[in-house]
Amino acid sequence: MDDMLWAWVQPRGTFLLAHIGWWIVAGWVLLWLFLWRFSRPMLKRLHHIIRYFKWINVPFPRLIRLLRRRFDNQHLSGLPLTLAATVFFAITLLLSGVVEDVVDQDFIVQFDHWIAASMVQAHTEWVVSVFYAITMLGTPTVLVPLWIITFIAFTVFGNRYWALPLFISSIGSISMSTLGKYGFARPRPTEALFVIYSPSFPSSHSTLAMSFYAVCFYLWWRHTTGWNGKFWIVFAGMSFVLLLSSSRIIIGVHYVSDVLAGFLLGSLWFIIAISLYEWLNFKKYIHFRSEQ
Numbered sequence: 001m002d003d004m005l006w007a008w009v010q011p012r013g014t015f016l017l018a019h020i021g022w023w024i025v026a027g028w029v030l031l032w033l034f035l036w037r038f039s040r041p042m043l044k045r046l047h048h049i050i051r052y053f054k055w056i057n058v059p060f061p062r063l064i065r066l067l068r069r070r071f072d073n074q075h076l077s078g079l080p081l082t083l084a085a086t087v088f089f090a091i092t093l094l095l096s097g098v099v100e101d102v103v104d105q106d107f108i109v110q111f112d113h114w115i116a117a118s119m120v121q122a123h124t125e126w127v128v129s130v131f132y133a134i135t136m137l138g139t140p141t142v143l144v145p146l147w148i149i150t151f152i153a154f155t156v157f158g159n160r161y162w163a164l165p166l167f168i169s170s171i172g173s174i175s176m177s178t179l180g181k182y183g184f185a186r187p188r189p190t191e192a193l194f195v196i197y198s199p200s201f202p203s204s205h206s207t208l209a210m211s212f213y214a215v216c217f218y219l220w221w222r223h224t225t226g227w228n229g230k231f232w233i234v235f236a237g238m239s240f241v242l243l244l245s246s247s248r249i250i251i252g253v254h255y256v257s258d259v260l261a262g263f264l265l266g267s268l269w270f271i272i273a274i275s276l277y278e279w280l281n282f283k284k285y286i287h288f289r290s291e292q
Contacts, residue, residue, distance in 0.1 A: 080278060088271050095264040102186070102201060102257050112255035116189040119252055128193060128251060135247040138205035143212065150216065161285045166215050169273035173211035173266050177204045180265070192252040203254045203262035206245040210266025214241055215273045222277070 101108040136142055147170065154162035186201035217237030224230050245263055248254035280286045 084271055084275050088268060091264050091267050091271070095261060095268070098257055098261045098264065102184070102261070108257050112257050113189075115249065115256050116191045116252060119250060120191050123193065123252070131247040131250045134243050135205060135251060135253075138208055138244055143208060147212070161280050165273040165276040165280070166212065168276065169211040169215055169269040170208065172272070173207045173269040174204060176265060176269075177202055177207040177262060180261075186255075186258070189252050189255060194251065194253060196253055200254055201258045201261060202265055203245070203248050203258040205248050205254075206259045206262030207266040207269075209241045209244045210263060211269040211273065213237075213244070214266070214270050218270075218274050219277070 098108070100106075147166075150166065151163045154166075180202050181199040181204070184201045185199050188196055188200045214237060217233060217240070221230055221233045221237070224233060241263075245259050248259055249256055277286070
């Protein structure tokens with residue numbers, strides 16, 4: 001099955017890869033323009049459906065009461081907890097699948113080596129310089145001072161609880177990423193432009209993109225009032241995370257599955273961090289300005 005899939009993907013993928021930069025940029029921009037135009041009415045429609053569901057009379061009253069509590073967006077233990085638990089479980093399954101495919105040398109490993117070899121064709125001077133600058137934002141020389149500045153800013157302008165979830169997600173994610181690297185001991189791509197001696201799987205840059213930078217964007221989003229402001233913060237945050245993660249593939253120091261696993265691992269800690277922030281907000285240890 002993997003051989004048939006590979007035989008179908010390779011010739012078509014070569015054509016797409018030759019224009020992949022333009023395809024991705026165009027698709028990404030069009031997607032967010034569509035969401036900006038239609039997501040608000042779609043969310044309003046979904047809200048009406050949920051409200052209708054709360055009042056409809058159907059059999060199995062105990063089950064319905066349970067479902068209503070799970071979809072109650074007025075309480076932290078309702079819809080927010082349901083969404084967080086569902087997404088956390090789904091991401092855990094996806095991460096397990098990626099790990100299993102890498103260990104078993106399935107189709108994704110062939111895809112990894114093909115992308116790594118194909119990326120060599122994209123290594124023009126300006127591409128390397130731009131994405132090297134982007135990837136530097138995930139190095140300890142940038143992240144450690146930035147984390148210290150963020151911690152001090154949270155302590156001075158907020159309170160000591162502001163930095164706690166960010167600290168937990170950053171330390172927890174980088175610890176698990178490091179354990180994974182030396183546990184799997186996967187070599188770096190031979191096409192890498194820079195010599196890096198640490199193992200490849202998973203990508204720490206992708207992990208920190210979600211467990212540190214995405215959490216910071218979430219706090220910015222949480223403090224912002226107005227639909228347009230919140231929407232464009234989400235757009236900026238997701239674009240930044242994807243650029244930082246993909247830079248590791250483009251400069252050749254990681255495989256696609258390394259970045260995907262790091263992204264999923266960081267997403268788990270992102271959910272833990274924002275859940276802790278919401279719990280601290282619910283307990284009045286912190287307060288989001290957008291709720292004033």
